[in-house]
Amino acid sequence: MTDASSSYDSANTTPLSPAEFALTQAEEAFGTHLAITPRERAALLRQVARRLGADKTSINEAELLHALCQVRRRGWANSMMNHAHRSGAVWVRKADVLLAAERIHDPLIDEEGQAAVLESLLEERWRDMADTPLRVLDDVRADLADAGTYLSGAQIERLSHSIARAFGGVDLGFEDELILEEERRAREQEDIRAKAEARRARELQKIKDWEATLVGFEKLPALLHCSRREALRWIAEQRIPIAKRDQQPDGLEIFYFDPAELKKCRPLLNSWRRGTSQKRDEEYDDSPQARKGNAAIARVAALDRFAAHFRTARALNRRITLVTGPTNSGKSHTALEALAQAESGLALAPLRLLAHEFREAMLSRGVPASLTTGEERIIDPTARHLAATVEMCPFNNPVDVAIIDEAQMLSDPDRGAAWTAAIMGVPARHVFILGAADCIPLVKRIAELCNDPVDEIHLERKSPLRPAGTLALTDLRAGDALIAFSRRDVLDLRAELMAHNRRVAVIYGALSPEVRRAEAARFNRGEADILIATDAIGMGLNLSIRRVVFSTLRKYDGRQTRNLVSQEVKQIGGRAGRFGKHEEGLVCVLEGAGRPSFIRHMLEAPPEPMLELRPLVQPDADIVQAVAQEMESDSLYGVLTRIKRAVLRPDDPNYRLADMEQALEIAAALEGVDGLDLSTRWTYAMCPINTRDNGIPRLVEWAALHARGQSIFPPGTGRLPQASTAGREELERAEKRHRRLVTWRWLAMRFPDNYPELIVAERNAAILDEWIEHVLRTQSRMRETSRRHQGRRGEHHPKPHAGERGHHKASHGKKSNLSSKKPHHKRKTH
Secondary structure: OOOHHHOEOOOOOOEOOHHHHHHHHHHHHHOOOOOOOHHHHHHHHHHHHHHOEOOEOOOOHHHHHHHHHHHHHHHHHHHHHHHHHHHOOOOOOHHHHHHHHHOOOOOOOOHHHHHHHHHHHHHHHHHHHOOOHHHHHHHHHHHHHHOOOOOOHHHHHHHHHHHHHHOOOHHHOHHHHHHHHHHHHHHHHHHHHHHHHHHHHHHHHHHHHHHHOOEEHHHHHHHHOOOHHHHHHHHHOOOOOOOEEEEOOOOOEEEEEOHHHHHHHHHHHHHHHHOOOOOOHHHOOOOHHHHOOHHHHHHHHOHHHHHHHOHHHHHOOOEEEEEEOOOOOOHHHHHHHHHHHOOOEEEEEOOHHHHHHHHHHHHHOOOOEEEEEOOEEEOOOOOOEEEEEHHHOOOOOOEEEEEEOOHHHHHOOOOHHHHHHHHHHOOEEEEEEEEOHHHHHHHHHHHHHHOOOEEEEEOOOOOOEEEEEEEOHHHOOOOEEEEOOOHHHHHHHHHHHHHOOOOEEEEOOOOOHHHHHHHHHHHHOOOOOEEEEOHHHHOOOOOOEOEEEEOOOEEEOOOOEEEOOHHHHHHHHOOEOOOOOOOOEEEEEEOOOOOHHHHHHHHHOOOOOOOOOOOEEOOOHHHHHHHHHHHOOOOHHHHHHHHHHHOOOOOOOOOEEOOOHHHHHHHHHHOOOOOOOHHHHHHHHOOOOOHHHOHHHHHHHHHHHHHOOOOOOOOOOOOOOOHHHOOHHHHHHHHHHHHHHHHHHHHHHHOOOOOOOHHHHHHHHHHHHHHHHHHHHHHHHHHHHHHHHHHHOOOOOOOOOHHHHHHHHHOOOOOOOOOOOOOOOOOOOO
């Protein structure tokens, strides 16, 4: 044992620190074989120093080995991750290798030993993910596909070996079963893709062949035995059907005509010349060529007479009350009072969260109510009132009163057609339509098309709203809401504020309604000082916000990056100054993000003039079926392509065709799946998916199982790490799994025989909701605990952790390093 005199460096007699002295003693006693490098020694000294105290001057062998393991764990994790990448084990995550490194207690472990520890941990992960190896494989593949990673045959084989070992090894046959199943699945998907491509080409060729029979305007006089002037007049009067229009680069339109349709016009020429509109049904040409023409398709679809599709609503003597006003003006309260007093009623909301709030509002008034959304049903057999999302509007059950909320969504390119259908088709004697003042012209136009009278009520905001200049990020106070327009920017701002020991709640579109509501409740209760949110707060949440602060005045809307419009500033900014909580609402802009005068101008601007008063419409299942019968086709892709080209002229005076691109994309992919009827294909095409998360390939895979009569079991939760250690990657993965479950539950509501175990899906969704909310809540609390702990030590200005110093330093200036950050561009999918 070394005596006290040896506490000096033998080379230059420099006094040794207590840690150096203790480490030197431990190395001499039992560490000669550990091969400690100079770089490791510096880190090891810090580990030893932590283990020493006032009455402790040495460490034992176990403490030395543990300290050295702590030093070497980062290197082991890097080594395991590099080896996984080289070998193609793309399912190995950073969290896996970090946890595996924590489990190693032998500082001399070699690569083979490290691999064994990692494999043991992966096998635990597989057993935690699902009950059967096939379901584990499905979940792992789905997680990887969400990130754009697809496995080769060799990777599938290796992954199958690992999963099989987790469930008992090759003796039970899991391994071969997994490999064979994956090989079959790969062959099937390739076959589906090939069939889909061939059938799409065939449908497009049919249209091309038909278009080849069309004639230009110069042929009309000879075919109709009329003058050129007469032909021009009859085209202008919309008597001669235009089969196709080509837009030239100079803006000039060239018209083409179907000879079969022109033939049907000949017996009508004399009446046209007399100025009458005589039609002769006996002249209708029922030949296959005529039946497949664009004019015939448009006649069957009848989207130019869309209001007439809703026969129940047209049979009622409806009255519309349009209630408009800014946020915080009491629109919902006015309508809910009327709804609660009615014997039967319906409340239609834009979001599942809002549908729940409508139902709770009715229950609080003593009115039994059911709930119907795309993925959820709560049915009270005694209830005569229903809360639902707009897309779930029941068109055949008359009620006394209906509410349709957020009518400004009529102009939304993705969902506007659902509001058109709801307003035109809701079977209620008295319809309350709620929205911002911008929607007034379009609602009135729809009422005119339906021959419904309209009463107007305009409400003013209950508390004043005013612009309040700029704020630095460090000036944010309790009750403030900071607005960003992407998930990435929300989480960046959250990290920066938490680095300053601020308690933060977040709300963004990828979070489920349950988590959004939980985060809103934390903010309202004062458990979070600041709310960071996207425009997802613009609808459906009661928030006690004092100031709304925009971190940017531009957003990506799925098509382009543009300035915010006045309605967006009013809708989001109007969340400030909740009546009864704050005397006024203040709207600010973060320093460096834009001019405060822009906010003032947008808040004071009158409703923007609506240049397009033709409501958006889209086909429903009945229209799709009718067009398919007219075309004598069972191809959904062919039907939708023809509807897109034929059913509404671009210059139709009353309606516009909604964007059908996603439905067409799904229909095209489904062309390769045999065994599904047209109605089922249409249902799949309407399914809410996120195209960025491998949504369409997964939907096609599920549809193929459906077509074979196999069950599609609900996605799992995966293995969820402790909330305190979860990073952005784990959080995003859980959000994607939740979206997968939303899609599955939507389909289960429509095909319960093919999508069994709905209770399991709901349980998994609840687990993910709870975990995500726990991550957001726990990490914020950890910062608060850290702040209090530092405060007890008398540190009025706590130092940031090493990884946070850049944020901390930047935020002491007047301009935040995040205030001018460009938004992350993402397309919104409903």
